[in-house]
Amino acid sequence: MLTERPNIPDPDGFYAELLGVHEGLSPDESHSLNARLILILANHIGDRAVLSAALAAARSSGRPAVSG
Amino acid sequence: MTFADRYPLAFRLYPYARVPDQDAATPVRHPVAIVGAGPVGLSLALDLGLRGTPVVVLDDHEGVGLGSRALCFAKRTLEIMDRLGAGRAMVEKGIVWQKGRVFRDRDEIFDFDLLPEAGHEYPAFINLQQPHFERFVMEAIVRAQAGGAPIEVRGKNRVDGVTDTGDGVLLDLMTPDGPYRIAADYVVACDGARSPVRGMLGLGFEGRVFEDNFLIADVKMTADFPTERWFWFEPWFKSGDSALLHKQPDDIWRIDFQLGWDIDREKELRPESIRARVDQMLGHSDYELDWCSIYTFQCRRMQSFRHGRILFAGDSAHQVSPFGARGANSGVQDADNLSWKLAAVLGGAPEALLDSYDAERVQAADENILNSSRSTDFLTPKTEVSRLFRNAVLDLARDHAFARPLINSGRLSVPCVYDGSPLNSPDALDAPARSRPGAPCPDAPLGDGFLLPALGHGFTLLALGCDAPDTLAEAGATARRLSVDVTEAPLIRERYLGAAPAGLYLIRPDQHVAGRWPAFDETAIRAAMRRAMGHDAC
Known part of the structure; x- marks a missing residue:
């Protein structure tokens, strides 16, 4: 089961660290870092059902694309 | 004419x-x-x-x-x-080969062994x-x-x-x-x-076209690369986006270079263009070009x-x-x-x-199409984001073991297990999944030889620690018994029985398992033969 309740003990600290790790990177470098981070976290989770739920959750919470 | x-x-x-x-x-x-x-x-x-x-x-x-x-x-x-x-x-x-190595630039990032167990004739x-x-x-x-x-x-x-x-x-x-x-x-x-x-x-004949060209250069030379499949992503020698090396008989080496989509095919097929790429890879020009071809592909x-x-x-x-x-x-x-x-x-x-x-x-x-498409998506990323993740995997692989199984330079051919085939009978034996109904029979040593050659061209009743008649005729086919003393054949026991004390396998003429039971059950096996011969498909 994908954990939906808040699970990070120090939310503000974590958020600042997440932004901090991107400091000084170009957008391309940031994208690459994010991709590596996703793979590292995905491997840590390992559970295929949880990963599928996380992928679906990420996709469905995106803002709809502006058409035209 | x-x-x-x-x-x-x-x-x-x-x-x-x-x-x-x-x-x-x-x-x-x-x-x-x-x-x-x-x-x-x-x-x-x-x-x-x-x-x-x-x-x-x-x-x-x-x-x-x-x-x-x-x-x-x-x-x-x-x-x-x-x-x-x-x-x-x-x-x-x-x-003969069974090992593969994958490199990025100069670094080895992944290796695999396609037959990590003993006891196979081939x-x-x-x-x-x-x-x-x-x-x-x-x-x-x-x-x-x-x-x-x-x-x-x-x-x-x-x-x-x-x-x-x-x-x-x-x-x-x-x-x-x-x-x-x-x-x-x-x-x-x-x-x-x-x-x-x-x-x-x-x-x-519809399907996906992959927008990439690959050059095959068969090169005759004496070289001491090991008999392994070597694959490079973004190789240091810059002869292609990726490269693949295989040894062939008669001192011929197969080299594949990934050229990309927009190429001048005629120019790339000129011997001097091919030799330039091969020279860069080998660091010398002491070889002959044996055969060359540029191919694209579809799934x-x-x-x-x-x-x-x-x-x-x-x-x-x-x-x-x-x-x-x-x-x-x-x-x-x-x-x-x-x-x-x-x-x-x-x-x-x-x-x-x-x-x-x-x-x-x-x-x-x-x-095969699923495996092939996935490999190709890794080799030839179709979008910016697929390239981003592909390169993230390659970046991580050198220092992080977890990323290595994600590297896909080709998942090599293994036979299909016909799960759900109308010719299969329900699995009635608690034994290893690798030899379940629909699976190709795994080989194993038998006496001085091996199991698969002993199966022959027809149906076989493989009797492992149980009795069965010499032959059983049903639905126009005749199954011939092969009895194996599993105390003398430990790998047959391991691959076909696991913890089960005995088993009876019905094996098709193409050496796929049609059904398996704890003992010879004539009614069940006659029904299984009928099913495997296309009657009463369930």
Whole structure:
């Protein structure tokens, strides 16, 4: 089961660290870092059902694309 | 009239010869006509002939085309070839390998072993140029013919027309002596990815086109690279976006370079362009170019491999990328699946057996297309984001072991397990999944030899620590018992029984498991044989 309740003990600290790790990177470098981070976290989770739920959750919470 | 070759030959194996059919007043009828004398058509002809089914093979050339082409032949293919009497010669000529290494730039980032366990007669893979593969099958055909097998291979017999007459198929043939016709109960089109038969019938062949070009350079040189499959992403020698190296017999090395989509094909095929790439990789120019080709590829299959009395096998039915060695290998497995069924149907078994060929080999084709498409998506990222993740995997792989299994430079051919096949009986034995109904029998040592050669061409009752009759006849087939004392054969016990004390396996003529039980249960096994012969498909 994908954990939906808040699970990070120090939310503000974590958020600042997440932004901090991107400091000084170009957008391309940031994208690459994010991709590596996703793979590292995905491997840590390992559970295929949880990963599928996380992928679906990420996709469905995106803002709809502006058409035209 | 002239009858020009479309390509030069490596071996002239079946020269044109006039046959009485050409002078017959009405088309002479044959049980089976095979179109195309490639690896698939010849394997099918050999298998049918050994079963006593008369077969005529029609090819528009007189032998095997030049060029290494299909190179990596998998264990299952070799096991099939062993059953057909051609396996040993192939292994003796071929380069045996089982390990692969993947590099990025200069760093080794991944390695794999395709046969990490002992106790198999045949290796994971051999590299053998396609002309040699076809030559060995043809030599086995000539031996079988000498022993009375009713196989005919007709060179320079081009199929120009196919008509399904309901009760048979009429073929219009063209030869150097002009046209003639034959009729057949069944026609099998083994005529390759551009299948003229498929075209004449107007059947579709849809799928994905991959926008990339690959250059094959076969290079003759003495070198001391190990006999492993070496693959480079973004290689340090910059000869392509990726590169692949395989050893072939006779001091020939296969080098593949990924060129990208927008290339000047003519320029890239010039010897000086090819040599520039190879020089960069090898750091010297002490070699000869043996054969070169640029290829693109698609992943696609026909909707159905059976159209009444016309069946499709090999590349004519399905096409994949070469990464994974799933083309010729799956084609030979098509032939292995089809031959005993076609022989049985000609002997009176229900045509449902031919529908099971379609069901089982479509399942295999889908598995191959899935694996092949995934490899290709990794090798040739289609979008910015797919390239982003591909490179993230490669970046992580050097220092993080977890990322290495995500590296996909080709998932190499393994035979399909026909889970859910209408020919399977429910699994009644608590034993290892690898030998469940639908699975190809895993090999294991037996006495001084191995299990698979002991299975033969027909149905087998494999009795492991239980009794069974010598033979059991049902639904027009006869199963022959093979009793194994598992205390003397620990790997048969491990692979077929696991913790179970005993077991009885019903094995099909293509060495796939039809059903398994804790002991000989005559009622259940007769029902399973009926099902495996296409009756009462459940």
